[in-house]
Amino acid sequence: MSLQEEEFAPQGTDIAVGSPRRTRVRWKLFILLLALVTINYVDRGSISVALPIIQREFRLTPELVGLLLSAFFWTYALMQVPVGWLIDRFGPRKVVTASCLGWGAATAASGMAGGFLSMFIARTGIGITEAGVMPAGGKLNAIWMHSKERGRGATILDAGAPLGAGVGGILITGLIGAFGGWRMAFVIAGIVTVALGAFIWWYVRDNPRQHRAVNDAEAEYIEASQRAEDEEARALGGTSRRGLAPYLKFRSFWAMCFGWLGFNGVFYGLLTWGPLYLAQAKGFNLNSIGWSTFVIFGSGFIGEILGGALADRLRAKGYGTNVVMRSLLGASSVIVTAGLVGVTVVGDSITAVALLSVVLFFLRWVGLFWAVPATLGGRTNAGVLGGAMNLSGNIAGFVTPIAVGFIVGATGGYTGALLFFVGSAIIMGASVLALDYSRRLPV
Template identity: 40%
Template sequence: MTQQKASNIRWFVFGIIFLLGVVNLIDRISLSIAMPTIAQEFDLSPELQGVILSSFFWAYALLQIPGGLLIDKYGPRKMITGSTVLWGIFQAVAALSTGGLSLLLTRFMLGASEAPLFPSGAKLNATWLSPQERGRGAVIMDCGGPLGAALGGIIIAYMIASIGSWRIVFAIAGIATILLGFVSWKFLRDTPHEHQSVNAEELKLIDATHSKDQISLDVSSSSTKIGFDYFSLISILFGRAAWAMMFFGLLTWGPSYLAQARGFDIKGIGNATFIIFLCGTLGSLCGGFISDNLVKKGISQRFALKSVLTISGISTLIAFSLLPSMNDPIVAIATLSVAAFFLMWGSLYWSFPALLAPKDKVGTVGGIMNMAGSIGGIVVPILVGVILGQSQNYDNVLLFFSGCSVIYILGTLSIKLSKQDK
């Protein structure tokens, strides 16, 4: 009798998470793309623009740990569905903004609504994937972000240029997101055992690897409340925050940099943003597959992850350091694309919650890690606005990003993934 082939529903589930990540970032970047237009309409200073761009992350950071606890209690399916519907509502409501304050409030609520998405994805990574597949799971989940930024950059820019109204574009984006929330409820499940399309062979594959994973965890885990040592947690937080300041710096201020420092119009901004973040998407996938292939060849997961992430940090450091000396806008876009490609290898950080934490703490640890990234998201738009308000020079901003890449490297190298790291 021929053995039944294992189904691949786990990858379908992560395809849904990927799609949500794409839409998530389309909605986020819509304000950055529209900001040059909105700033003129509402007469917003650079400092106030920075505060508005930052406001998304205030609630996003504040709700990461509570969101992680709720994910561990109620499961990712409910949290993802509720999150998607709510952020679609507030994306649409932003179209009714009458000034800087009302725009700030809608962004704040958008951040609150989006908070559970990526920690929920980390939880699904732990319950649906084997340790040998988690690198790919992490980057499939996270690469939706740069792809959403790429698509959002060109789609939002061209829609605003064609329709002539950023308000209508925001409303359309919000309604589409609400519909996607119902898709999430229909197709996502908290565990493989709850999904009727998962066959016995796929369940056997997942359960067997999880059993081995749990044995390893019981032997190696420390006695801390999070299931591993606090030094590693602090290292993860600093590394993730530094990475986030670079990524969200590009996301929030990148379009204004292209307009003011490189002279691009709205369509040029959309085209350049598409190229930069598309390269980031390819980089995210590349990093995950390189890491998993190294593990398959017998290299320890510890060494594979740290090697790939360290190369990521060094490459972004070089790119940001070279950008101020580049006068040709096309060369600058190419360099930013290279920076985004290697920066998005940092998607592998989403491997750490599933790799280091017990299964009942993965959502919490993912929330803590994402809170650190969100704090970076809070700080960087305001800080860049202050730097520009004081110096009117984007070279100083690029120098700041170079410093962030150094912290990203040091944080990554300090994470202990086994007792041998002590």
């Protein structure tokens, strides 16, 4: 066993002298999922980076820009619960592979759009096909990770969002510069996604025992945690698939959903409108937008990885799950709210980028929420609960770009939009404090 594994070994775990060292396939799998989600957000955010060019080429008003930015989220949100059911029924491996192939093709097709309508249709196609990625990741977290490691598993998975948004700014602007336009950048991004889908099918498995590189020590380590969870589940009523309806009566279910909605109201607002805000309110050129986006969202990536490690470390030291989660996520909500208020009053461009970097650093701690579906519903129902959570978050995904478009169009500035994000942060803060992170729901 490595020093890192010993440090984070669950309390009460015996490390027998001379016992076989556990393989670390679960961590390699989650690094692969990090890469997958990174590319997911490169493709998802590519339109935002190229938007100053696309807006001029298609002659779009702020209202039409908002509608175009929201197109992805309509279908993405509507597919969440159905795709969560498919994941629980058929397994995450098949769903993730199909998702990669479909969204890669749709991304490439968006590079061939001739105007607002064809681009809108292509973006809805990306929304449909990307829908399975995050709920499947939540399911894999429940299947592959020991309960003491799921904080890190959740944040490694979700950290691909800010990493993809940050790296995507540089990649897409670089491809635009290399090919003299945005269209080929989208086509290349789509081809890379299809290739990754083939690799996902080759490497990912729905059960650790099915993976040729997993040894008995690693499989038993994971299964011991699952047996303990199954015993708790049987005491509460069983381990069978329950669907979504039985969970609707619990406060923690709704706190999970509204917390993710508030979180995405901030994150998707900055992801979709952030580059245009930097261009129009701060006068940044395309190259400056790419690097500023990298700094802002790169800070979110670092914050998310550190937040997950900190949460697991505190739990390993004996602090209760509710104490850890409510303290970390409550503090992050306060800092995010204060940072967004600060952005509305500063005039200096560098200070605004610095404040937005702080906002993203602490906002992404809420990526710990991807451990919540497995906590509330167990690994059997983690897919459908993850889908419900992501549905709620992506309601903010399609409402926020439209709302910001109308606010900017009506006021001619971004102060009202930033205050809209402040409201989302307040919803997030109230929800993360209301959620009980410590027990499975008795359904």
